[in-house]
Amino acid sequence: MSSIQDNEFLVKVGARGDHSLGPEDWDEGGFGKVRKILISHGDAINSIQVGYFTDGSLVLAHRHGGSGDKFDCVNLESWESLTMMKGYYGPLRGHHASVVRSLTFGTNAATYGPFGIEQGTPFCFNIPSGVSFGGFHGRSDSSFLRAIGMHVKPMASYHYWPKPGWSNRPPGYYLPR
Numbered sequence: 001m002s003s004i005q006d007n008e009f010l011v012k013v014g015a016r017g018d019h020s021l022g023p024e025d026w027d028e029g030g031f032g033k034v035r036k037i038l039i040s041h042g043d044a045i046n047s048i049q050v051g052y053f054t055d056g057s058l059v060l061a062h063r064h065g066g067s068g069d070k071f072d073c074v075n076l077e078s079w080e081s082l083t084m085m086k087g088y089y090g091p092l093r094g095h096h097a098s099v100v101r102s103l104t105f106g107t108n109a110a111t112y113g114p115f116g117i118e119q120g121t122p123f124c125f126n127i128p129s130g131v132s133f134g135g136f137h138g139r140s141d142s143s144f145l146r147a148i149g150m151h152v153k154p155m156a157s158y159h160y161w162p163k164p165g166w167s168n169r170p171p172g173y174y175l176p177r
Helices: none
Strands: 002-005 008-017 024-027 033-041 045-054 057-060 070-075 082-091 098-107 111-116 121-126 131-140 145-154
Touching: 008 121, 008 131, 033 057, 033 098, 033 111, 045 098, 045 131, 045 145, 070 111, 082 111, 082 145
Parallel strands: none
Antiparallel strands: 002 008, 008 145, 024 131, 033 045, 033 070, 045 057, 082 098, 082 121, 098 111, 098 145, 131 145
């Protein structure tokens, strides 16, 4: 799925984890550049909260999930960019639905994590060159992060608009034969 926000084209990737009905869906696509990632964890990821640099200041998004045994804060430098997120998801003792069991974040400078326990089904989102991070999305309930994915932004300076074959083409728009 993709969308256009503030003239930026975002592509939604994932989410990995529980896809059942019930947990709260959330979406932080196009919020700004990631500067902080706050994670509560134990045997699984209990919650995530992200600080985005938007309009010259740090803005904290809502916390998604509940409280855990441990708390970690990843502080990214202004020149760091998120290049990878990987982890594991699966059931937790006493729970039938899957939860995100662990998360690790990579930047152009360092790797942060793993947070939680690396058990279950592995997943990995790599952000290749020519694409940049555009935000997180996922599902959570009052106790756990149930699924997580990301948005990416292609760094193209132009895209076709309108679609070829549309009758309201802009002047000078060339339709191949």
